[in-house]
Amino acid sequence: MSTVKKTKSTAKKPAVKKKAAAAAAPVAAQAVAVENGHDGAEGSGVRRRDFIHVAAVSFAGVGAAAVAMPLVSQMSASADVLALASIEVDVAAIQPGQSIKTSWRKQPVFIRNLTPAEVEEASKVDVGSLRDPQTLADRTKPGKENWLITLGVCTHLGCVPLGAAAGEVKGEYGGYFCPCHGSHYDTAARIRKGPAPLNLAVPEFAFISDTVVKIG
Numbered sequence: 001m002s003t004v005k006k007t008k009s010t011a012k013k014p015a016v017k018k019k020a021a022a023a024a025a026p027v028a029a030q031a032v033a034v035e036n037g038h039d040g041a042e043g044s045g046v047r048r049r050d051f052i053h054v055a056a057v058s059f060a061g062v063g064a065a066a067v068a069m070p071l072v073s074q075m076s077a078s079a080d081v082l083a084l085a086s087i088e089v090d091v092a093a094i095q096p097g098q099s100i101k102t103s104w105r106k107q108p109v110f111i112r113n114l115t116p117a118e119v120e121e122a123s124k125v126d127v128g129s130l131r132d133p134q135t136l137a138d139r140t141k142p143g144k145e146n147w148l149i150t151l152g153v154c155t156h157l158g159c160v161p162l163g164a165a166a167g168e169v170k171g172e173y174g175g176y177f178c179p180c181h182g183s184h185y186d187t188a189a190r191i192r193k194g195p196a197p198l199n200l201a202v203p204e205f206a207f208i209s210d211t212v213v214k215i216g
């Protein structure tokens, strides 16, 4: 008896709701039928409520998917961002004693071809006396100790030090000089004087041929 009464009262619901439920029928009705073991087009008030509930969930699912797609799309790295993830630089034209500035992930990078004298100068330093103890070998690749590749970002407050371009001041230790607050880096770009706490950072890099280096 109670089942019949519920069916009658539900039949008086506004036509708008019926249309909404009917519109969702292809997906939702099948789900109700599977769940209840019945044809979802007829049934008790309980089944109709289930039907509306499933229809609402179905629409919510579609809405969530519609929102999620743009978000996923935005989270995917674009081609230009992926291109910036690593760079390849042919260093063949950089002569001993010369440096170039390039850019990687929107940060300046110094690539320096140390002279034999600069390599020797860097190698004879007592590492234990350094603020940030590292040997030149720690900061370069085996057999290519003359290629010093560092970020051009002072480790004090982030200024771009001088010394990579021709004619720029190299500081008291012949490497780089940050004029912002007076930090001096040596020929291995290690901090030797001034407020900077650390050596210029060495990014991940590898030589992929004798003269081409991949940074990143």
Ligand code: FES
Pocket: 154, 155, 156, 157, 158, 159, 178, 179, 180, 181, 182, 183, 194, 195, 196
């Ligand atoms: S930012 Fe380089 S010394 Fe302060």
